[in-house]
Amino acid sequence: MNLRSSWVKETGQTREDTRLTQIGATNALNPVQVRSGILPGSYDGKYRLSGFWMTGSSAMAATVSEGRAVIQGDVSQGAYPVTLPLSQQVTFTAGNAQYGRIDLVVLRIYDPLYEGTRNEAVVEVIEGVADAAPKAPLVPPRSLPLYEVTVPAGASAGNGGIPWATSLRDLRTSVVSVGGILPVEGPVAPGAYPGQYQDTPDGQLQRWDGGKWVSYPQAIGGIVPPSVNIATPGSYNGQYRAAIDGTLQRWTGSAWASAFPGPYFNDSLDAGYTTSTTYVNTLTERVTNPLSVSFVAPHTRQAILTFGSRMELALNSGTTGIASSAYMCVRITQGNTVHREVEDELAAMASKSADPTDAFSASTTQRIHSMTPGLTYTCTAYYRSSNANVRAWFDNTYIQVTPQY
Structure with missing residues (x-):
């Protein structure tokens, strides 16, 4: 298979496999496990996350671009680093005649120590069940979800196929090494330890305080820059921020209020x-x-x-x-x-x-x-x-x- 992994095969792991997959991304999830996710980065530096980007390539097929990721198994199973050095095509079966369905595209590890006899890493389509109110299938063990794909009723190569512009739901999440600042894409997960940092999609640097993510100003006493996330609370009474409408606001302890109200x-x-x-x-x-x-x-x-x-x-x-x-x-x-x-x-x-x-x-x-x-x-x-x-x-x-x- 095109997807390369370390420490899955009993025999046959090459030096190239090892070099490609030693990525050092082990952002903590808890004392034993790490966060599953995709390493951030893009070729031109304009995007947070371009690895494993998926686009439609034909009526019933899509292309998954190259990338690197970490897939965490159960507590005793460890983490699996994987690399897709070249883009790969995935194919979807025709839609049900009456109902639509939701398929799931995942990076999946097959390890015979814990399941079956296969020992490989794959990019896989998990087919959903056609229904009047379809739901995405459950994520299998040792898998990292990439996309949900809505397959309309009757979709086929000869009948228009999958409308890629509206059928994809991006599920990719990022991961960095311990102590690194996580560029958030997808769902926001809780922090693993107080003092962990993340960078939100709207440019806010946040710190995990042990119970919640707290926006962190550029400096204590500094003015928090404008943010589309207007509901983000202040870090301390008397903190100032620049609102999107250009006004200066002050955190009262319970709400943002105009710093200089009136006239x-x-x-x-x-x-x-x-x-x-x-x-x-x-x-x-x-x-x-x-x-x-x-x-x-x-x-x-x-x-x-x-x-x-x-x-x-x-x-x-x-x-x-x-x-x-x-x-x-x-x-x-x-x-x-x-x-x-x-x-x-x-x-x-x-x-x-x-x-x-x-x-x-x-x-x-x-x-x-x-x-x-x-x-x-x-x-x-x-x-x-x-x-x-x-x-x-x-x-x-x-x-x-x-x-x-």
Whole structure:
């Protein structure tokens, strides 16, 4: 056979067999066994795993490319290094007339010490059972699965054959020597010891901590590079990462959160009025009341607050000669506690003389301080008129809070 192996034949192992198969890849699985898998590498260095790559070559046949691998037997059987120095063709039988099936392509060791009388290493097709819901056959002992191949009902050389573009499922896994960084392809297996490393398909270096794979930053205190695996947890509280959308995030111990949240903003383009001479947070004719925005206090305990509105003062019917003012202010609360109360000195204000009804745009910017870091505060807009006979109108109203870091 084309597939070469060491220490299988009772007699006839050549020096060439030995040279080809002494590969030194014994990535630990446990204290006695090693991980079965294919040695990584490609001719041009662009791919992690090109060994034993399989492609369709005709309607019912495929070509398995050259490669090297290790196949682990049971605990007492040891590991078998194998090499396929030249590509090999495998053939599939015609499909069942009614149902499809799933075949399995494997590297298989036949060792008469443990089974039968054959003593060779082969690339083999294990034929599945045709069924309405077909399943792949079980992997035989001392075998390394390469591909699942779906054979449709009625598939044959004269009837279109196997649709190779959609029928192959790659099962190949990689293996490296002890202490080597494993380039992950296929299923992710648990580590064998704390301190083992692997490199994920999306470029994350991970370390086995004894119970799970933990993403490892380029340096402690460094920023973890963007990753498509957005669910990967942080390694420690305060770790930073660059998100795919370009934002900087910080690990809180349970979730990735924006490292510098804000600014926080809310507005209303709906006009409303009040004739109340004391501050109220509800405006007549405005559909949504009140206007508010919540934010998390930063570690500096400070933020910049800006709020404003387009204001207009209109006298009630039959009323003339009244000078008046419109006031907008913000109450700041933390839960049920008022952190800062509304007052005219802190308000944005617009005034008019006796009768004009001109509109004004007024805003103010202030500093919020003495907050408790990490707590959520809420800013709510309040309004009043200086005279009960004057409607103070507010439109295009907004609140913005910008935390200071």
